[in-house]
Amino acid sequence: MNNHALLLKVIFCLGVLLLLGFKGQAQMRQYEQLHNLNGGPVIHYRTAIGARLGPQYGLTAKRFLREGNALEALLTRHYDKKGITGTLMYEWHRNAFEAKGLLWYYGAGFHVGYYKYNEYFQPSEPERHARDGSFVEAGVDGIIGLEYGFAFIPLALSVDFKPYLSNVSGHLGGIDAALSIKYAF
Secondary structure (H helix, E strand, C coil): CHHHHHHHHHHHHHHHHHHHHHHHHCCCCCCCCEECCCCCCEECCCEEEEEEECCEEEEEEEEEEECCEEEEEEEEEECCCCCEEEEEEEEEEEECCCCCCEEEEEEEEEEEEEEEHHHHCCCCCHHHHCCCCEEEEEEEEEEEEEEEECCCCCEEEEEEEEEEEECCCCCCEEEEEEEEEEEEC
16 A cells, blocks of 8 residues: 555656646746757757656656766665665767657666665575665666657656666676656756
Protein backbone atom coordinates (compact mmCIF):
# COMPACT_ATOMS: atom_id res chain seq x y z
CA MET A 1 0.00 0.00 0.00
CA ASN A 2 2.92 2.34 0.75
CA ASN A 3 4.14 2.07 -2.88
CA HIS A 4 0.68 3.02 -4.16
CA ALA A 5 0.60 6.12 -1.96
CA LEU A 6 4.04 7.14 -3.21
CA LEU A 7 2.96 6.64 -6.83
CA LEU A 8 -0.15 8.80 -6.26
CA LYS A 9 2.00 11.57 -4.76
CA VAL A 10 4.36 11.48 -7.77
CA ILE A 11 1.43 11.62 -10.22
CA PHE A 12 -0.11 14.54 -8.31
CA CYS A 13 3.19 16.47 -8.33
CA LEU A 14 3.65 15.85 -12.06
CA GLY A 15 0.10 17.11 -12.69
CA VAL A 16 0.82 20.33 -10.77
CA LEU A 17 4.05 20.81 -12.74
CA LEU A 18 2.15 20.27 -15.99
CA LEU A 19 -0.42 22.95 -15.10
CA LEU A 20 2.34 25.36 -14.11
CA GLY A 21 4.01 24.62 -17.42
CA PHE A 22 1.00 25.79 -19.41
CA LYS A 23 1.15 29.10 -17.57
CA GLY A 24 4.89 29.38 -18.23
CA GLN A 25 4.43 28.70 -21.95
CA ALA A 26 2.11 31.71 -22.24
CA GLN A 27 5.12 33.95 -21.64
CA MET A 28 7.78 34.20 -24.36
CA ARG A 29 11.15 32.79 -23.30
CA GLN A 30 14.22 34.82 -24.23
CA TYR A 31 16.91 32.21 -23.61
CA GLU A 32 20.15 31.92 -25.49
CA GLN A 33 19.54 29.14 -27.98
CA LEU A 34 21.37 25.85 -27.55
CA HIS A 35 22.12 23.51 -30.45
CA ASN A 36 22.98 19.86 -30.08
CA LEU A 37 26.36 18.42 -31.11
CA ASN A 38 25.61 18.00 -34.80
CA GLY A 39 24.19 21.52 -35.14
CA GLY A 40 20.60 20.30 -35.45
CA PRO A 41 17.41 21.56 -33.82
CA VAL A 42 17.59 23.71 -30.76
CA ILE A 43 17.53 21.98 -27.41
CA HIS A 44 14.32 23.38 -25.97
CA TYR A 45 15.38 23.78 -22.34
CA ARG A 46 18.37 24.49 -20.17
CA THR A 47 17.33 22.68 -16.96
CA ALA A 48 14.83 19.91 -16.21
CA ILE A 49 13.77 18.06 -13.05
CA GLY A 50 11.46 15.11 -12.70
CA ALA A 51 10.80 11.49 -11.85
CA ARG A 52 12.65 8.37 -12.99
CA LEU A 53 10.46 5.28 -13.15
CA GLY A 54 11.98 1.80 -13.35
CA PRO A 55 13.63 -0.84 -11.12
CA GLN A 56 15.71 2.03 -9.73
CA TYR A 57 13.16 4.80 -9.25
CA GLY A 58 13.56 8.30 -7.90
CA LEU A 59 14.45 11.83 -8.95
CA THR A 60 16.37 13.12 -11.96
CA ALA A 61 17.77 16.55 -12.81
CA LYS A 62 19.51 17.57 -16.04
CA ARG A 63 21.38 20.81 -16.77
CA PHE A 64 22.85 21.71 -20.16
CA LEU A 65 26.28 23.27 -19.75
CA ARG A 66 27.04 24.22 -23.35
CA GLU A 67 26.05 23.08 -26.81
CA GLY A 68 24.95 19.47 -26.64
CA ASN A 69 26.59 18.64 -23.31
CA ALA A 70 24.70 18.11 -20.07
CA LEU A 71 25.14 16.93 -16.50
CA GLU A 72 22.47 14.61 -15.17
CA ALA A 73 22.08 13.77 -11.49
CA LEU A 74 19.96 10.89 -10.22
CA LEU A 75 18.85 10.15 -6.67
CA THR A 76 17.32 6.67 -6.77
CA ARG A 77 16.15 3.79 -4.66
CA HIS A 78 16.26 0.19 -5.88
CA TYR A 79 12.92 -1.63 -5.89
CA ASP A 80 14.34 -4.80 -4.26
CA LYS A 81 17.47 -3.67 -2.43
CA LYS A 82 15.91 -0.70 -0.58
CA GLY A 83 19.05 1.43 -0.38
CA ILE A 84 19.68 4.86 -1.82
CA THR A 85 22.04 5.72 -4.68
CA GLY A 86 23.30 9.02 -6.05
CA THR A 87 24.54 9.08 -9.66
CA LEU A 88 26.23 11.86 -11.65
CA MET A 89 26.71 11.54 -15.44
CA TYR A 90 28.10 13.67 -18.26
CA GLU A 91 26.05 13.33 -21.47
CA TRP A 92 26.29 14.25 -25.17
CA HIS A 93 23.12 14.82 -27.27
CA ARG A 94 22.46 14.41 -31.03
CA ASN A 95 19.48 14.46 -33.41
CA ALA A 96 17.55 11.23 -33.60
CA PHE A 97 15.96 10.15 -36.88
CA GLU A 98 15.76 13.75 -38.17
CA ALA A 99 12.69 14.25 -35.96
CA LYS A 100 12.06 17.64 -34.38
CA GLY A 101 12.39 17.51 -30.61
CA LEU A 102 13.80 13.96 -30.54
CA LEU A 103 17.37 13.51 -29.36
CA TRP A 104 19.49 10.52 -28.54
CA TYR A 105 22.13 10.83 -25.87
CA TYR A 106 25.01 8.87 -24.42
CA GLY A 107 27.38 9.41 -21.54
CA ALA A 108 29.26 8.10 -18.55
CA GLY A 109 29.58 8.82 -14.85
CA PHE A 110 29.76 7.31 -11.38
CA HIS A 111 27.49 6.39 -8.50
CA VAL A 112 27.66 5.96 -4.72
CA GLY A 113 25.06 3.96 -2.80
CA TYR A 114 24.22 3.24 0.83
CA TYR A 115 22.59 -0.10 1.75
CA LYS A 116 21.87 -2.36 4.71
CA TYR A 117 23.33 -5.87 4.43
CA ASN A 118 20.05 -7.64 5.22
CA GLU A 119 18.15 -5.61 2.58
CA TYR A 120 20.76 -5.76 -0.20
CA PHE A 121 21.63 -9.46 -0.08
CA GLN A 122 19.05 -12.21 -0.58
CA PRO A 123 18.35 -14.95 2.02
CA SER A 124 20.08 -17.37 -0.38
CA GLU A 125 23.33 -15.67 0.73
CA PRO A 126 22.97 -16.32 4.49
CA GLU A 127 26.44 -15.14 5.58
CA ARG A 128 25.86 -11.68 4.05
CA HIS A 129 22.09 -11.44 4.57
CA ALA A 130 22.42 -12.11 8.32
CA ARG A 131 25.04 -9.38 8.86
CA ASP A 132 24.06 -6.32 10.84
CA GLY A 133 24.96 -2.86 9.71
CA SER A 134 25.29 -0.96 6.48
CA PHE A 135 27.83 -0.52 3.72
CA VAL A 136 28.73 1.95 0.98
CA GLU A 137 28.76 0.79 -2.62
CA ALA A 138 30.39 2.69 -5.52
CA GLY A 139 30.88 2.17 -9.21
CA VAL A 140 30.86 3.53 -12.75
CA ASP A 141 27.88 4.01 -15.05
CA GLY A 142 27.20 4.39 -18.74
CA ILE A 143 23.98 5.63 -20.32
CA ILE A 144 22.33 5.63 -23.73
CA GLY A 145 18.80 6.83 -24.41
CA LEU A 146 16.22 8.79 -26.37
CA GLU A 147 14.57 12.01 -25.22
CA TYR A 148 11.58 13.85 -26.66
CA GLY A 149 10.87 17.45 -25.72
CA PHE A 150 7.34 18.70 -26.31
CA ALA A 151 7.08 22.03 -28.12
CA PHE A 152 3.73 23.07 -26.60
CA ILE A 153 4.34 22.16 -22.93
CA PRO A 154 7.56 22.25 -20.89
CA LEU A 155 7.93 18.50 -20.51
CA ALA A 156 10.57 16.08 -21.68
CA LEU A 157 10.16 12.29 -21.80
CA SER A 158 13.14 10.00 -22.00
CA VAL A 159 13.81 6.29 -22.00
CA ASP A 160 17.30 4.97 -21.35
CA PHE A 161 19.49 2.00 -20.56
CA LYS A 162 22.12 2.53 -17.87
CA PRO A 163 24.65 -0.29 -17.47
CA TYR A 164 26.74 -0.07 -14.32
CA LEU A 165 29.69 -1.75 -12.64
CA SER A 166 29.84 -1.99 -8.87
CA ASN A 167 32.42 -2.75 -6.18
CA VAL A 168 30.17 -5.13 -4.20
CA SER A 169 31.78 -8.58 -4.22
CA GLY A 170 29.63 -11.16 -5.94
CA HIS A 171 27.44 -8.48 -7.52
CA LEU A 172 29.53 -6.82 -10.21
CA GLY A 173 26.80 -4.72 -11.78
CA GLY A 174 23.80 -4.82 -14.05
CA ILE A 175 21.59 -2.80 -16.37
CA ASP A 176 19.01 -0.29 -15.24
CA ALA A 177 16.32 0.76 -17.73
CA ALA A 178 13.89 3.56 -16.99
CA LEU A 179 11.37 6.08 -18.26
CA SER A 180 11.88 9.64 -17.04
CA ILE A 181 9.33 12.47 -17.03
CA LYS A 182 10.91 15.89 -16.52
CA TYR A 183 9.58 19.43 -16.15
CA ALA A 184 11.74 21.62 -18.38
CA PHE A 185 12.58 25.26 -17.75
